[in-house]
Amino acid sequence: MTSRAYVTLVTNDAYLPGAIALVRSIRHTGTRADIVVMHTGAVASETLAPLTALGATLFQADLLPTSTAFNNAHAKREIHGKNPFTKGEKPSFHTPLDNFVKLRLWQLTRYEKIVFIDADALVLRNLDRLFDYPEFSAAPNVYESLVDFRRMNSGVFAARPSEATFNAMLTALDTPGAFWKRTDQTFLQHFFPEWNGLTVYDNMLQYVWFNMPDLWDWSMIRVLHFQYEKPWQEDHPKAEKLQPLIDLWRAFYTGKGIPADISALPGPRGAAT
Numbered sequence: 001m002t003s004r005a006y007v008t009l010v011t012n013d014a015y016l017p018g019a020i021a022l023v024r025s026i027r028h029t030g031t032r033a034d035i036v037v038m039h040t041g042a043v044a045s046e047t048l049a050p051l052t053a054l055g056a057t058l059f060q061a062d063l064l065p066t067s068t069a070f071n072n073a074h075a076k077r078e079i080h081g082k083n084p085f086t087k088g089e090k091p092s093f094h095t096p097l098d099n100f101v102k103l104r105l106w107q108l109t110r111y112e113k114i115v116f117i118d119a120d121a122l123v124l125r126n127l128d129r130l131f132d133y134p135e136f137s138a139a140p141n142v143y144e145s146l147v148d149f150r151r152m153n154s155g156v157f158a159a160r161p162s163e164a165t166f167n168a169m170l171t172a173l174d175t176p177g178a179f180w181k182r183t184d185q186t187f188l189q190h191f192f193p194e195w196n197g198l199t200v201y202d203n204m205l206q207y208v209w210f211n212m213p214d215l216w217d218w219s220m221i222r223v224l225h226f227q228y229e230k231p232w233q234e235d236h237p238k239a240e241k242l243q244p245l246i247d248l249w250r251a252f253y254t255g256k257g258i259p260a261d262i263s264a265l266p267g268p269r270g271a272a273t
């Protein structure tokens with residue numbers, strides 16, 4: 001089992017609360033796989049201490065050696081400014097260039113298989129079966145309508161570490177004029193055009209709660225992913241609508257009041273799902 005790891009990423013202090021709740025939620029599933037938090041040098045070791053206390057292993061992973069042109073093209077003002085997010089808001093602490101550090105998980109070659117999970121997610125049921133899925137497996141980016149099935153979401157995926165793959169990715173990533181509109185997500189879909197599909201329940205996006213309530217099923221959801229606004233942001237624009245999900249996140253963050261039976265939680269319409 002030790003050749004398998006759940007991996008997440010924290011590149012600044014602002015994502016730490018997310019990682020704490022995520023690591024606790026993974027532990028809660030009873031998995032025997034390792035939990036690795038990749039972090040950049042920008043995060044102080046004292047800041048990361050709560051994660052090691054929860055049993056996570058740290059791995060320092062710095063920004064990729066990308067060109068100045070690439071870095072400029074993916075600077076926050078470019079990504080958020082030129083192609084604004086019209087469906088939801090990204091917190092001000094989100095730094096698009098940092099997303100590409102995710103690719104360093106392919107360098108974790110001491111593991112045979114990795115399940116990557118964004119720091120803004122919770123694992124609600126054991127997810128170990130994903131370790132038996134082929135590279136590259138990810139769920140569709142569903143949160144509004146049918147057209148969403150055409151894109152994958154890079155918040156949860158199964159991968160096989162390999163230096164050769166990592167090097168091939170670097171070459172494909174930073175070509176003259178390269179611009180990956182939704183950063184690692186757009187790149188990974190390009191690099192793995194024949195990505196294998198996981199179910200929507202392996203990466204349930206929080207907006208499904210109010211946009212597609214028919215899809216909500218607490219007995220099925222394995223990962224709940226807080227895409228766009230984060231549950232630890234003070235008073236974000238959708239906080240009221242998402243309150244029950246934020247309360248659940250808070251229970252995993254604090255370790256207090258984690259529901260004994262997730263399946264019994266009320267759904268978006270108030271009744272059990």
Ligand code: UDP
Nearest residue numbers: 009010011015094095098118119120227228
């Ligand atoms: N991330 C990070 N610092 C950043 C931006 C992203 O550590 O400034 C990591 C973190 O693990 C985060 C993931 O990359 O969960 C992807 O970003 P995010 O979840 O904010 O994107 P979204 O899911 O909203 O598209």
Ligand code: MN
Nearest residue numbers: 118120155227
């Ligand atoms: Mn995310």
